[in-house]
Every structure is written in C-alpha cells, then in structure tokens.
Amino acid sequence: MLADATARRERAGEVGTVFDAVVVGAGFAGMYMLLRLRGLGFSARVFEAGGGVGGTWYWNRYPGARCDVESMQYSFSFSEELDQEWNWSEKYAPQPEILSYANHVADRFDLRRHIVFDTRVIAATFDEKAKRWSIETDRGDRVTAKFCIMAVGCLSAPNRPSFKGLEDFRGPIYHTGEWPHQGVDFTGMRVGVIGTGSSAIQSIPIIAQQASALTVFQRTATWSVPAWNEKLTAEYLRAAKADYPALRAKARSRPTGFYFPFNTQPALEASAQEREAQYEQAWARGGLPFLGAYGDLLFEKAANDTIAEFARRKIRSIVKDPVTAELLCPDNVFGCKRLCVDTGYFETYNLPHVRLVDVSRTPIERFTADGIEVGGVEYPLDAVVCATGFAAMTGSFDKIRITGRNGLTLSGKWRAGPRAYLGIASVGFPNLFMITGPGSPSVLASMIQAIEQHVDWLADCIGHMRDIGATSIEPALEDEDAWVEHVNEVSTVSLRSTCSSWYVGANMPGRPRVFMPYIGGFPVYVQKCNEVMSGGFDGFVLEGAPDSNAAPRVRYTGRWRVPIDIDVISPAAVAAKRVPVV
Numbered sequence: 001m002l003a004d005a006t007a008r009r010e011r012a013g014e015v016g017t018v019f020d021a022v023v024v025g026a027g028f029a030g031m032y033m034l035l036r037l038r039g040l041g042f043s044a045r046v047f048e049a050g051g052g053v054g055g056t057w058y059w060n061r062y063p064g065a066r067c068d069v070e071s072m073q074y075s076f077s078f079s080e081e082l083d084q085e086w087n088w089s090e091k092y093a094p095q096p097e098i099l100s101y102a103n104h105v106a107d108r109f110d111l112r113r114h115i116v117f118d119t120r121v122i123a124a125t126f127d128e129k130a131k132r133w134s135i136e137t138d139r140g141d142r143v144t145a146k147f148c149i150m151a152v153g154c155l156s157a158p159n160r161p162s163f164k165g166l167e168d169f170r171g172p173i174y175h176t177g178e179w180p181h182q183g184v185d186f187t188g189m190r191v192g193v194i195g196t197g198s199s200a201i202q203s204i205p206i207i208a209q210q211a212s213a214l215t216v217f218q219r220t221a222t223w224s225v226p227a228w229n230e231k232l233t234a235e236y237l238r239a240a241k242a243d244y245p246a247l248r249a250k251a252r253s254r255p256t257g258f259y260f261p262f263n264t265q266p267a268l269e270a271s272a273q274e275r276e277a278q279y280e281q282a283w284a285r286g287g288l289p290f291l292g293a294y295g296d297l298l299f300e301k302a303a304n305d306t307i308a309e310f311a312r313r314k315i316r317s318i319v320k321d322p323v324t325a326e327l328l329c330p331d332n333v334f335g336c337k338r339l340c341v342d343t344g345y346f347e348t349y350n351l352p353h354v355r356l357v358d359v360s361r362t363p364i365e366r367f368t369a370d371g372i373e374v375g376g377v378e379y380p381l382d383a384v385v386c387a388t389g390f391a392a393m394t395g396s397f398d399k400i401r402i403t404g405r406n407g408l409t410l411s412g413k414w415r416a417g418p419r420a421y422l423g424i425a426s427v428g429f430p431n432l433f434m435i436t437g438p439g440s441p442s443v444l445a446s447m448i449q450a451i452e453q454h455v456d457w458l459a460d461c462i463g464h465m466r467d468i469g470a471t472s473i474e475p476a477l478e479d480e481d482a483w484v485e486h487v488n489e490v491s492t493v494s495l496r497s498t499c500s501s502w503y504v505g506a507n508m509p510g511r512p513r514v515f516m517p518y519i520g521g522f523p524v525y526v527q528k529c530n531e532v533m534s535g536g537f538d539g540f541v542l543e544g545a546p547d548s549n550a551a552p553r554v555r556y557t558g559r560w561r562v563p564i565d566i567d568v569i570s571p572a573a574v575a576a577k578r579v580p581v582v
Ligand code: N01
Pocket: 066, 067, 068, 069, 155, 161, 176, 194, 195, 196, 197, 198, 199, 200, 202, 217, 218, 219, 220, 338, 359, 364, 387, 388, 389, 390, 443, 500, 502, 506, 507
C-alpha cells in the first residue's frame, strides 16, 4: 500500500527527483502552469523562492500596493466557478486581497503539494544527450526534467541602485519590491522615498500619513491619473457576474487584454472644446482607461500633446505651490512610461511636511550616516524607501545560470537584448519555455490574461509533443530573428518607444536599449500564436517525432481562438496594421 502511494506521488511529481516538467516560480504563471501540466497527467515540481504563492503580490507588500487593472478583470478566467465564487471588495484590489486570492486558487486546486517553497532555482543546464534539463536550487536540490518552464515574472528582480555611502546610513533602507512581511511603521520618522513610478505613487500618500517628514527624490516626473477607487457593492458584483463570460470575451479581444470603453476617434479630428469635454469625462472615470480617450494618443505627437497639456493643467490645479507643481509636471510623452494610477498622490505635496527634491540634473550624491546628500545639501532621514523599480523582463532570468546547447548561456545570448521567438522560447535552449517572456505582450497586457494564454498554448504544445513522440522543441533561428525584428519594428510605430522607460531597459545603467514587450496588441499576438500552432508549430523545430505532421490537438487554446476583428480600432491594432505581423 505504502509503495503504491509513494509510486503515485512520484508519478505526480510530489516527491522524487525526476519529472516531466519543472516550473520556476509559483506566482500566477507558475500556479496555472502546474494546474495544466497536472491536467495533462505530467509529473511536475514547482520551485518558489518565496515562502508562499503569489509572486509579485507575495513580495510587493509596500503601503498602498494594489492593482491598477480593475479587480473583476485582474483574475484568472479559466474557471467560471472560480469567477462566480470569488468576491472582490474594491474596484482596484489591494495587495493583501490579491494575495488571498492567489492562496485561494492554490488551495482550491490543491496545488501546494507540488510546490517547494523558500527554494530558489540557481541553475538550469541542458543535457544534450539525455535531452533533459538539470535543475539546481540554493537548498541543494538537483532534479531533472524534460521541460523547464520559467514562470519567473517580468518585474521580479529589484533594482537597487548602488548609491555611494549606502553602508554609512544608520537607518533602515527598504525596497518596495521586497517589503518586510511584518510591515513598517513610519510614525514620527523622517522618511525619504527615491523614485516616482507606480510603487512610489501608491506608497507616498500612505507613508505621508505616518511620517513626521517626507522627502521625495524625483528623477523623472510621472504621469498619473486618479483611480477613484471604491468599494464594490453586492449589487454591482451580482450584475457583473451575471455577464462575466461576455466581459472575459470582450477583454480577450482588446489590445490590452482587458476591457474598457475606447473612443476610436483621433484626437486631432475633434475641436479643442470637444477634446476638453472628452478628457474631463475620461479623467472622471479615471485609471488606465484615460488613455482610451482617443485612438491616436500614443501614435501622433500632436495628439499626445493635447492630453499631456490637459493632465499638466490638472496637476497645476491640484498642487498649490507653483514651483512644486512645475516640478511634478512631466515633459515627456503622456503614457510613454507606464501610466500611473493614484489616490491622492499630487494632493500629498500640499501637506506641510512633504517636500520634493529634483534629482534629474543633480543626481543623488551619496547616503550619509543621517540622510541623503544632493547638490551639497544633506536631507536628514531616519529611513529610506527605494521605489526604484526592477531589472524588467530579463532580470529574473539573469539571476539563474541557464545553460543550453554547446554551453550557451541565456544571459550571454541576451547581452545585447533579449531574443526569443514569440517571447516563449529561445534558440539554443530546447524544451525551455518562458511565460510572458520578452517579445510577448506581457506587461502591455493585463498580466493574468497574458499568462493564461501562454500557459494554455504551452500545455497544448507539450501535449502535442507527447502525442507525436517528440523529444525536443526549439525555435528555428530565422523565425526567431524575424520575430525579434518585428517586435522592434512595431515598437517604433508607437510613441512609447521614445522615452527612457523600463520597457526599453533605460531605467538602469548598463542595460541594452531594446523595446522588450510586444506592442502590436494582445489579439494580434494571440492570433499569431494560434496560427503557429495550427501550422504544426511553425517556426519551431521538433526533434524525434516520426509523426511530426499530425495536426496538434486543441486541448486548452480553444478559448483563445475567437474571431478577432483586427480592425477593432485601437492603438495596438493601428500599429499592427502599419507593421504587418511576420
Ligand atoms: O518602478 P519604476 P515601480 N536615482 O521603474 C526612479 C508595475 N507596477 O516599482 O523614471 C533616482 O516604474 C525612476 O526614475 P526614472 C508597473 O508596470 C504595477 O514604481 O527611471 N531615481 C522611477 O521614478 C510599473 O510600471 C502596480 O528616471 C531612480 C522609479 O525610481 C512597474 O511595476 C504597482 C534611480 C522607479 O519606477 C514598476 O513600477 C506597482 C536612481 N538611481 C508597480 N533609479 C500596479 O498594478 C530609479 N529611479 C498598481
């Protein structure tokens, strides 16, 4: 009996060292991948560096952390029962609630028995003879798997700038992306926040409520739109859930992978008065959909100037001190960097104990024992919060020594910028997959939708490989090159490629400047993935398959095979039309 039970657990991947698949990370991507692998009967082991599931939402516990995609859409869509049984409490869910949701999913689908927590994968090496991956962890595990699936997240490797004198500072230094689990009480403290991206925008108003003095060090002023967050009533939830499948379907057809009303008219075709009214209405709705006020805002500089000027006027009307207001007014393209969504961010600067220090031209010089020095002035501080973001898209891969065929390392191959076919796989690394990797819509779409689409595609791919007896799959070099070129080309159509954002790796010194996510739009990308699959994994080389011409069986990707009207007017569709998909 005991031997039977052990054999069953080994087959499932709950114990042992030999698996069909190893998944790195137990965020939303890792959890859903595990569920699908298990559904296909594969043995799978997940390694997770954190002490629990949730990924981003496990680590980013800074004050005010919440999602800025509306809760009803920032959740898994694969299970109608799950959709119906979970109740979000607010329009934009706070981090603890999203983490509870992740835990609920783990429990509901009984995922934990395959996940090893507090264990970081440090190396993955391809054994060419065995055609298997050998995976090592920081706790001494050594396991092998046919497939190695990187569910490591796009924004998971914190950027900790190496300021001079860091070790001299007597107080604590926190990073928003690695926040202490017990929380931090800043009551009565003089706090410095470095950075003004999404994490800073969310945490600054809350920290200001506790701190006796708050100093914000701003390198680039940020565009932010009010969230107008609110509690969701039982009535709202009932109505929304009654129509949930329709909402999910609409979301899948949108370039961002989530639904919001979108005005297709070009801004420049409207009169100044019409634009003002439209922007006022969109501002009153708030959030990321503000960018949907007109169809050409991210494509025509003159159109973008109109929304930028409107938003600057809003900042000036909120912030009372004119010098601070001017410092807070960005001078770059509106929405070029990731648009922020806030609750009381600009208002915070009206508080007497909050000040803004411009470090754009005079950077932070050093940390001292008692604070931070800029331009010869020391700002006294008891604690510092680095809201300095992440080594986006590739940072989490760089933390693992990934070695493919002929000793090729992934970080070596990607030194001049990431290269991956569809953001799913990379030449030289057979049977290694990435979920929402560079070259896929990922961070430009609602992450959970992007994750689900990738996982479903991978599940069908791996299922097909088993069906036909294939031993390995790897992109063909010319297809990978063509895709990487296409991703670059399509990015140039958008104004988003014009500023120093983390999308292009420009937030950190020394990183190559390459537009990493695919900006052609989620539906366009999904259609391409579907075509690749229908064509028997076009652009991939499958080895060891005597029956490689068999049509792949659609197990999980069916729900992504919806007819898509590429003419759905949207920024991304415009881009995709100008630069046809390869
Ligand atoms: O990081 P960021 P984040 N000296 O890179 C500044 C997602 N997210 O953690 O702009 C001084 O945006 C840097 O300045 P600059 C979302 O996709 C989502 O805030 O590079 N300053 C910038 O101001 C988001 O975009 C949610 O000139 C330095 C800031 O630090 C992404 O995560 C919530 C510096 C970093 O901003 C990252 O957001 C939070 C230096 N040496 C995050 N180095 C929601 O869903 C960096 N900076 C709501």
